[in-house]
Amino acid sequence: MRIMGLLQITVLTVIIGSTFAEDSITVTLRHGGVKGTQLTILGKTIEAYLGIPFAEPPIGRLRFQKPQPAKPWSGVLDATNPKSSCMQQGMPGIVNIKGTSEDCLFVNVWTPGRGGPLKSVMVWIHGGGFQFGSSYQDWYNASALVATQDVVVVTLNYRLGAFGFLSAHTSEAPGNVGLYDQSLALQWVRDNVDVFGGNPDEVTLLGESAGSMSIQAHILSPLSEGLFRRAIMMSGTLYCPGVAVESDDMLRRANRFARHAGCATLAKDLATHPDGVLECLRAKPAEELQVHYENFEHRIIKRFLPIHGDEFLPVAPCLAMARGLFKNVDIMGGVTQDEGTFMVIAQPDKRLLEEDLQHIIEEEMETVLHSVMRVWTPEVNSDVWRHYENQVNPSTWKVSYRKAAADYITDNLFKCPHKLLSDRLSSRESSVYSYVFGHRSEMTPLPKWAGASHAGDIFYFFGLPLVYPDQYTDGDREFSKDVMKMACTFAKQGVPELPTGEKWPRYSVEDPVSVYVKPAPPQTYALHRRIKSLKKCRLQKLLLFIKVPTYVTLGITGRYLFYRLFKGIEKLRTTDFYM
Incomplete structure (x- = not known):
C-alpha cells in the first residue's frame, strides 16, 4: 500500500529543479565571505544560502555542552548545497533523513534580494518531537514563500535526542542544549540578517509541533529576550502533557541511558560520578551512541526532552504562564x-x-x-x-x-x-x-x-x-x-x-x-x-x-x-x- 508520499521526508539534496535558472552570488558576513545561489522561481529572482555555520561543531569535549559561537573563517564559504543534518533516529515510512552528523549547527537563508528597504524576517524551527527532523527537508523549501511574499526566511538545525537534551545537572551536560542551539541561531539572525536584506527588528518565529513548543520556550526564556517580535505557532505548546520535564526526572532517564550504553552502573552514575560517565559517553562514536539511544526507550514521551528548572526555563512552563512570566508577543x-x-x-x-x-x-x-x-x-x-x-x-x-x-x-x-x-x-x-x-x-x-x-x-x-x-x-x-x-x-x-x-x-x-x-x-x-x-x-x-x-x-x-x-x-x- 502506498502510504506516505508527501509525508515521506527526504533531505533536500538540491534546491533547484530543471525549471530554475541558477547562478552563484557572494556576500560578506562578519565571519567571512559566503557564496550562495541565485535562482529564478515563479518569475522572481531570489537568493539561497545553505549551510552557514552559526556555532562551532559540537563534537569531542563540546558534546552535550551549550553551543559555542562560530569562529570567523578565511576565504569564501560554499553555501550552495545542504550540509549535515543532526544525529537522529528514523521513523520507518515517515522520516528518512540521510547525511547526519554531530557537526550540524547550520542556518539557511532565503532572500528575495538585498536592495531597498529591509524586509520582514521569518525564522523556521522544525518539528519532530525533539527526536528527528532537519532544516533540509523538502517540506521546508522556502523558495516559493520568499518569491511570492517578499520576506526573508531563515531555517535552522538544532541538536536532537540525547545529543540535544541529555542532562547531568552539570555545566558539561546541562540539558536543553537543543534550545540553546536555537537561541544562538536567533542571535546569529539578529547580528547578520541585515546583510541579506532582512530587518533584525522585524523577526517572526515560525514553527510546527516541537518547533512550536520551542517557540513557547523562547517566549518564556529570559535568554531569548529581544530576539523576536512575533510568533506563528503551529500544532504544539508546552502545555502538551509530558513535554517539559523536571530536571531530576531527566537525570534518572540519563542514568538509565548511560547504563544501557555501558557507561554507568547503579553505584557509579551521573549523580555520583558525572565526569567519568560523561567522558565515557563522549568517547563513543556518535553512531553507536545513537543506536543505544534508539534502543533504551521506545516511547517518545519518555525519551530526552526539554527540562525546566535551568537557566533557559527557570520555572515550569504551566506555572510560568500562570504567573505571567512570558513575553508580550503577538501570536498567530x-x-x-x-x-x-x-x-x-x-x-x-x-x-x-x-x-x-x-x-x-x-x-x-x-x-x-x-x-x-x-x-x-x-x-x-x-x-x-x-x-x-x-x-x-x-x-x-x-x-x-x-x-x-x-x-x-x-x-x-x-x-x-x-x-x-x-x-x-x-x-x-x-x-x-x-x-x-x-x-x-x-x-x-x-x-x-x-x-x-x-x-x-x-x-x-x-x-x-x-x-x-x-x-x-x-x-x-x-x-x-x-x-x-x-x-x-x-x-x-x-x-x-x-x-x-x-x-x-x-x-x-x-x-x-x-x-x-x-x-x-x-x-x-x-x-x-x-x-x-x-x-x-x-x-x-x-x-x-x-x-x-x-x-x-x-x-x-x-x-x-x-x-x-x-x-x-x-x-x-x-x-x-x-x-
Whole structure:
C-alpha cells in the first residue's frame, strides 16, 4: 500500500529543479565571505544560502555542552548545497533523513534580494518531537514563500535526542542544549540578517509541533529576550502533557541511558560520578551512541526532552504562564482538524491505514491503538478515555474506535493545549489570532479517513503546491497562496489578512474565536468556528497544575476536585470541541 508520499521526508539534496535558472552570488558576513545561489522561481529572482555555520561543531569535549559561537573563517564559504543534518533516529515510512552528523549547527537563508528597504524576517524551527527532523527537508523549501511574499526566511538545525537534551545537572551536560542551539541561531539572525536584506527588528518565529513548543520556550526564556517580535505557532505548546520535564526526572532517564550504553552502573552514575560517565559517553562514536539511544526507550514521551528548572526555563512552563512570566508577543497559532490521525499512521501496523479495516480483528486493533496512545502521551487516563469510548458506534466499531483514539490524541496533545495557551496569552497585552486548518488535498496519498492530519498545513505555509505543481491541484495552489499571505501579513504587520477581505478577529477568553482555514467553492472561508471552554480542557488544565510541584498543596482536595469534575461528565463528544 502506498502510504506516505508527501509525508515521506527526504533531505533536500538540491534546491533547484530543471525549471530554475541558477547562478552563484557572494556576500560578506562578519565571519567571512559566503557564496550562495541565485535562482529564478515563479518569475522572481531570489537568493539561497545553505549551510552557514552559526556555532562551532559540537563534537569531542563540546558534546552535550551549550553551543559555542562560530569562529570567523578565511576565504569564501560554499553555501550552495545542504550540509549535515543532526544525529537522529528514523521513523520507518515517515522520516528518512540521510547525511547526519554531530557537526550540524547550520542556518539557511532565503532572500528575495538585498536592495531597498529591509524586509520582514521569518525564522523556521522544525518539528519532530525533539527526536528527528532537519532544516533540509523538502517540506521546508522556502523558495516559493520568499518569491511570492517578499520576506526573508531563515531555517535552522538544532541538536536532537540525547545529543540535544541529555542532562547531568552539570555545566558539561546541562540539558536543553537543543534550545540553546536555537537561541544562538536567533542571535546569529539578529547580528547578520541585515546583510541579506532582512530587518533584525522585524523577526517572526515560525514553527510546527516541537518547533512550536520551542517557540513557547523562547517566549518564556529570559535568554531569548529581544530576539523576536512575533510568533506563528503551529500544532504544539508546552502545555502538551509530558513535554517539559523536571530536571531530576531527566537525570534518572540519563542514568538509565548511560547504563544501557555501558557507561554507568547503579553505584557509579551521573549523580555520583558525572565526569567519568560523561567522558565515557563522549568517547563513543556518535553512531553507536545513537543506536543505544534508539534502543533504551521506545516511547517518545519518555525519551530526552526539554527540562525546566535551568537557566533557559527557570520555572515550569504551566506555572510560568500562570504567573505571567512570558513575553508580550503577538501570536498567530492553531491546529489541524485531525492532528491525531498522523500518530495512528506513524505506527508500524499498516493494516490500520485501510479505510474499512477489514484485515485486522477488533482485539488486535484495540491493543495497537492503546499502544499508540501510550507512545505519544505520558499516560492514558481511563476516566477520560471512557468518554471517547462511549462515542464508539457498535455497528462500525473498528472505524469508530480508530477515530476515538485519534481524537483522544488530537485533544490531549494539541487542541486543549492550544486553547489553554491562547487563553493565557490573550489575557495579557498579546494579540492572539487562532485558526483551525481543515484542508485535505485531493492529491494526498494519505487515506481519506486521516482528514487534515498533523503537519498537513506545512506544505501550504511553505507554498509547496507552487514548487511541486504536479503533486497538487489548481485549487491547492490557489489555497496555498492564500495561506502564505495570511502568515506573511501577520509577520509584516502583526495582523493576518484574510483573502476574503474580512478582518481576522482577535481571540480572547470572552470571545474564543478561530478562523477555520479551508477553501470551499468559490474560495471562501468559514470564519468563526469558536473553541468552546469544554470541561475536558478544564480537566487537562487542572491536571497540569496538580502535577506542578508548587501546587502540591492542593493535595487530596485538588485530586478530589479533579475526580469530581470527571464524574460530572456523563457524555463528552469530541465534536463539541468546535461549534
